[in-house]
Amino acid sequence: MKTALITGANKSIGFETARQLLQQGYTVYLGSRDLLKGQQAADQLRAEGFAQVEPLQLNVTDSASIAAARAALGQKTPVLDVLINNAGILGGMTQPPLSTSTSVIKEVFETNVFGVIEVTQAFIDLLRQSPAPRIVNVTSGLGSLTLHNDPSWKYYAVKGAAYQPSKAALNAYTIMLAYELRDTPFKVNAVDPGYTATDFNHHSGPGSVQDAAARLVKAATLGPDGPTSQFFSDDNAPETGISPW
Template structure:
């Protein structure tokens, strides 16, 4: 199937990596739904991309709201009848820097998991029937190298001292979910992988980082567009396979 025939949806896409992922998919010819929890912001971002001649449309989707997820799935089914690509990009970071892992509040843990894990699982469950209607569905779960348990246990690792526990563990759980879903989808035409975008300059980290959002979106876009012989159930940054 040509990219121009594909339908994609990117969550958390009104800004940052998500918005750039929408832009790059649309530049590749994919008809891309820009999803955001705030409909007005989603429409504003979509109009800016449409002004560049890109095939983008807006949709309201709050991954922490079951009713919003269900409504979005119904809307995609009504508009398009299927979904070829789902990029689970929405995420939050609420940990208080400087606090030890045992000192982060339980509310921080719950809110983080509601969006980063439970929202991602719920969104995938809602859209999986539409992905199963596609000739070759693709699911990309945006994780982080900070979810790598192996690297957190390695004193020589560059992330060894980056202990943002609620965020990190939520991303470890996303990686584990990806492995479980990949097992379920083995032998099907749907591929699911998880990615680390890089240390990207975004609002989430106050503009700190080593690369821009365009570079940060590259891995999501690459995995969204893999052929039938592409990977299944992997953890990637660009072409590099990361340790779980």
């Protein structure tokens, strides 16, 4: 049975992604900063009939928490097949480049970039034990630098000093990580779940968590001939599903 760890999995897209992987027979570890919320999420999934789900306390901005989570998971399984770096923060709805505090920008980067890097580095040894390891970095269509410089893009005016640059940096890290792992069975991709109605954006998005999670699951379950080092975004590129960086 394959195993998956999802950060920020106690609610919203992460929670639905867990449900869909459970439906495919995976054992899923729900990374949650608050262990009680993680336990409640796991209990809900068990009540739906999914037995192979466990909470894992994991704060992606806390090195000690990451190390403890790695140790705890290592006691449960010697192999991790899928890592979905889903935890992320917005940092506020308006982020003008000339007035947004660097403290806000640093806070967003701590979760959206540095947290992803540290979690990936911490769990890479378990992933290397899998015959077909998959890493999915949950990005945003707003992380495309190419489109941000295109006045015809539908989100051209949605600019910000913290969130958008953090996702662009995450995309860059995804490319670098995929390159380092290019001669291995790893598939490393960035996935935009789309503008989804969640607490994250005060439920302003038109998309459903079910559709968003399906995009993550698709990348998490790629076959051996599947792509790596891609920026998947049905929102940015509905015809091809591949967004420009």
